[in-house]
Amino acid sequence: MPKVVISEFMDEAAIAAEFGGFETLYDPGLVDRPDDLTAALAGADALVVRNRTQVRGALLAAAPDLKVVGRLGVGLDNIDLAACGERGIAVYPATGANDVAVAEYVIGTAMLLLRGAYGATAAVAAGTWPRDALMGREISGKRLGLVGFGAIARETAHRALALGMEVSAHDPLLPADDPAWRTGSGTVARAENLAALVARSDVLSLHVPLTPETRGMIDAGILARMPAGAVLINAARGEVVDVAAVAEALRGRHLGGAALDVFPQEPLDAASGAPLRDLPNLILTPHIAGVTQESNVRVSRVTAQAVRRHLSEG
Structure with missing residues (x-):
């Protein structure tokens, strides 16, 4: 067995449906x-993780x-x-299972940040009525820049185009003649380089994996190229x-x-989060963009289906 x-964490209905008949430890x-975790991996045939479990080194050694x-x-x-x-x-x-969730997160936070009015509950309830300070911006007509143009970025582009945004993307791995540049909602402009994309983006959204090339790619220099x-x-x-650099750009009101x-x-933790406290128009969420109930x-x-299929066929 x-x-x-x-x-x-994982949907328990999927565990029950796909791992019935297996010895399953869900914790x-x-x-x-x-x-x-190391002790649990003794004799384990399969390990299911999200992003926090580091499947390397000693952990792999504990699972022969x-x-x-x-x-x-x-x-x-x-x-x-x-x-x-x-x-x-x-x-x-x-692959593909959380594309919609992330795309909706990007569009939702873009609208929230551009409009800038949704944090006024306490002020309105207190009777200060801060209308003059809350004249935000519409998303329609704004320029969205996508760094990377994989599946999630394409879902984001589809929604942005439907909202009247102009959309550009930079992805050196995607040829100019790839049909992905033409979506059902319109055409995504192909930026030749990151600097060109950044310079014309009212909203810049990142959709790249972590590699030696992408590590630290959005630095103070790139942020300075973004429109005020x-x-x-x-x-x-x-x-x-x-x-x-993001904190400094927010504090200086360039971002x-x-x-x-x-x-x-x-x-x-409290120490690493301290530089991000009390900054204007900043939304922090706990790695949840791709996680919805659906x-x-x-x-x-x-x-679960992929793991079960592999174990069954093996």
Whole structure:
């Protein structure tokens, strides 16, 4: 009987439907108890994780029988793919299952940051009626720049075009004649380089994996190229952005707003979060852009099916 260990939260209906007949240990708190996780992996055939479980080094060594890793999401920077490949361990991300959730997060936070009126509840309830201070901006007619143009960025572009935005993207891996540049809602302009994209983006949204090339790519120099009052959204990976530079650009009012869902250190603690306190028009969320009730069901089902299929066929 195959043994499956699940170290982070997952839809329990998917576990019941796909792992029936398997020895299954579902404990979403295992990620925070490394000794217990190491012990649980003895004899495990499969491990299912989100982004916090680091599938590398000592953890892989503790799982000599491991055959497959299921990733409840699409980013793979927490998994040592080379080490898994050397041992013949298959890795299955939930490709496509949370695209809509992230795209809606990007559009939603862009509208929130541009309008700037939705944090006024306390002031209105107190009777100050701050109308003059809350004249925000419409999303229609604004220029959206997408850094990377994979599946999630394309979902974002589809929604942005429908809202009347102009959309451009920079993706050096996507040829100019790829049909992806023409969506059902319109055409996405192809920016030749990052600097050109940034210079004309009222809203800049990041959609790249963490690689040596993307690490720190949004730095003080790039932020300075953005139009005054522009908005930055990062729901990709925290290390892609120089967070201190973002804080400084917000504090100096060059950036008109920012939404950060991912961080170089997760979870943030009081010390690492301190530079981000009391900044104007900043939204911080705990790596939740791709997690909705609906996407959790899809991601869990796709991942569980891939793991079960691999174990059954093996």
